[in-house]
Amino acid sequence: MPNANVIAGSSRLKHAIKSLQDQWRITESTWNDSVRRKFEERHLAPLDPAIDSALLGMAKLAEILSQVRRDCSDRSEMP
Amino acid sequence: MSNQADVHSIEALKSFRVALALFSEDALGALGAVESEIRRTLQWLQHDRPLYWQDQLKRRRERVATAKADLFRRQIAKRPDSSPSTVEQKEALRLAEASLQEAETRVRLVKKWETALQQAIFEYHGTTRRLKDLASSDAARAMALLERMVDALEAYLRVEVPSGGANPSGTTTALESIAGPILEEFEATDQIEETGESSTRQAESPTEPNARE
Numbered sequence: 001m002p003n004a005n006v007i008a009g010s011s012r013l014k015h016a017i018k019s020l021q022d023q024w025r026i027t028e029s030t031w032n033d034s035v036r037r038k039f040e041e042r043h044l045a046p047l048d049p050a051i052d053s054a055l056l057g058m059a060k061l062a063e064i065l066s067q068v069r070r071d072c073s074d075r076s077e078m079p
Numbered sequence: 080m081s082n083q084a085d086v087h088s089i090e091a092l093k094s095f096r097v098a099l100a101l102f103s104e105d106a107l108g109a110l111g112a113v114e115s116e117i118r119r120t121l122q123w124l125q126h127d128r129p130l131y132w133q134d135q136l137k138r139r140r141e142r143v144a145t146a147k148a149d150l151f152r153r154q155i156a157k158r159p160d161s162s163p164s165t166v167e168q169k170e171a172l173r174l175a176e177a178s179l180q181e182a183e184t185r186v187r188l189v190k191k192w193e194t195a196l197q198q199a200i201f202e203y204h205g206t207t208r209r210l211k212d213l214a215s216s217d218a219a220r221a222m223a224l225l226e227r228m229v230d231a232l233e234a235y236l237r238v239e240v241p242s243g244g245a246n247p248s249g250t251t252t253a254l255e256s257i258a259g260p261i262l263e264e265f266e267a268t269d270q271i272e273e274t275g276e277s278s279t280r281q282a283e284s285p286t287e288p289n290a291r292e
Contacts, residue, residue, distance in 0.1 A: 057203045
């Protein structure tokens with residue numbers, strides 16, 4: 001079973017970016033000019049690939065941490 | 080853009096600034112929670128596990144020795160007229176040896192993971208480095224930029240509202256004409272900082288080969 005705490009972190013991150021994107025859609029509706037586009041390009045566009053990369057890393061790490069727990073625990077300690 | 084629209088824009092910018100602050104807090108919190116889990120697992124693997132399995136090795140070796148002695152005692156108790164069963168003792172010895180083998184395997188796995196986990200953590204940090212930068216320093220810069228824009232727009236509205244809300248540029252919106260120079264100023268500062276960081280990095284690693292070489 002993947003590591004629960006890392007999965008929780010991953011869920012928190014997904015929720016965080018979704019909330020930000022929702023708020024940005026509201027902001028966009030009242031701010032539509034070249035400054036907004038530059039701001040988006042400079043500060044928001046880099047977030048998506050960074051989030052994807054982090055989520056992928058977290059998923060992989062969760063598997064590894066679970067594997068470490070399985071491999072190094074005594075049977076009597078396993079849940 | 081009318082003054083009313085500008086007010087809406089200002090509220091939207093303020094709300095987005097708050098959303099950005101929350102995002103930064105949540106993203107860094109999520110990364111921090113993972114770091115805590117990494118530290119807990121490392122502590123467990125490097126300190127708890129070696130002690131636990133060394134202790135188990137000792138206990139299980141003793142159990143094998145005891146099972147062997149029990150079997151031996153049973154075997155020498157054989158008489159020409161009666162031969163007591165050794166099935167139970169043999170089974171106990173088999174279980175004790177299997178348990179010892181398991182402990183030996185776990186000791187090897189703990190050693191293996193001590194190295195492999197460090198590598199996995201290093202790779203994980205590679206996948207989160209960009210997000211960490213964006214959620215900390217870049218988000219802070221974006222929030223400061225939004226704050227400057229809001230302050231400037233509010234100052235503009237304080238002057239413009241009583242006089243009927245004229246657009247200062249005539250062709251561009253108040254938001255664009257006021258926020259544009261602020262954004263450019265921030266970008267110029269960023270470039271100076273990036274150039275400075277780049278120079279510092281080069282100065283710190285003079286032996287690093289130039290990308291063009």
